[in-house]
Amino acid sequence: xxxxxxxxxxxxxxxxxxxxxxxxxxxxxxxxxxxxxxxxxxxxxxxxxxxxxxxxxxxxxxxxxxxxxxxxxxxxxxxxxxxxxxxxxxxxxxxxxxxxxxxxxxxxxxxxxxxxxxxxxxxxxxxxxxxxxxxxxxxxxxxxxxxxxxxxxxxxxxxxxxxxxxxxxxxxxxxxxxxxxxxxxxxxxxxxxxxxxxxxxxxxxxxxxx
Numbered sequence: 001x002x003x004x005x006x007x008x009x010x011x012x013x014x015x016x017x018x019x020x021x022x023x024x025x026x027x028x029x030x031x032x033x034x035x036x037x038x039x040x041x042x043x044x045x046x047x048x049x050x051x052x053x054x055x056x057x058x059x060x061x062x063x064x065x066x067x068x069x070x071x072x073x074x075x076x077x078x079x080x081x082x083x084x085x086x087x088x089x090x091x092x093x094x095x096x097x098x099x100x101x102x103x104x105x106x107x108x109x110x111x112x113x114x115x116x117x118x119x120x121x122x123x124x125x126x127x128x129x130x131x132x133x134x135x136x137x138x139x140x141x142x143x144x145x146x147x148x149x150x151x152x153x154x155x156x157x158x159x160x161x162x163x164x165x166x167x168x169x170x171x172x173x174x175x176x177x178x179x180x181x182x183x184x185x186x187x188x189x190x191x192x193x194x195x196x197x198x199x200x201x202x203x204x205x206x207x208x209x210x
Contacts, residue, residue: 011149012070012077020059023071026078027059028052030132035192036166040107054104057095058130067091076137079146084124084159090116091129111194114186115164118196122208125160125198126150131170147177155202165195182208 015023028051031037040054041047062080063069065088071078080091090112096105119127128150133142154161163179164186165171174197175181185193198208 010068010070010081010153011146012072012079015069015071017063019071019075020056020063020069022075023069023078024052024056024059026071026075026134027055027080027130027132029134030078031055031130032135034166036111036188036194039188039191040104040111050100053098054095054101055130057098057101058091061089061091061094062129065089065091065094072142075134076140077131077133077142077146079131080129082127082129084126084157086127110189114188115194115196118183118186119162122162122198123160123200125162126154126157128161128163131163143173144177147174147179151178151199154199158201160201160208161199163197165197166192171195171197 028048031051032048037047037051041050043050059069059080061067062082066082066086068081068083069078070081092108092112095101096108131143131146133140150161161179162182163174165174171181179197179199182196182198185195187193200208
């Protein structure tokens, strides 16, 4: 894998810009039937293309603004994350500046506003905003391995881990590996429920208030 850089202690490897198209392809295939992407792109005929364009912009923004773009050696699995202490414009909002995505302003603005309220005031944490495994690689333990890696890293750093489940399948995985729900789900207008999840570092005090 060209241009690989390890992010100390975190699972998978950080990828360079020339690998971003393969990360986009992995995430687009993983979220192909996701309820959130069906809400963002209701036209099934253009959804694959537009999802890839949106995710390309999100990946580029994540890399340009201090986030992590991570992938397995064969790109079976990938994720985007922000380290503790990161502050900046959301990758989704930033993506709206790319050609052809401005029509998403209302939907994306609603999404980031509602999710931003839920994250506001949380203790320092790793924010895993996109995690995906290619359909043909699902069921091989990638999700469990990633969650265990996040938990281990967050325990060693003494920080929490925050993510959002956009489908019943992903929520079931989070809960199965020790990432409980953080409050009630976020309800998108005429759309799916997005359930925040949170794992506190080991040997700490009370859970954060949602």
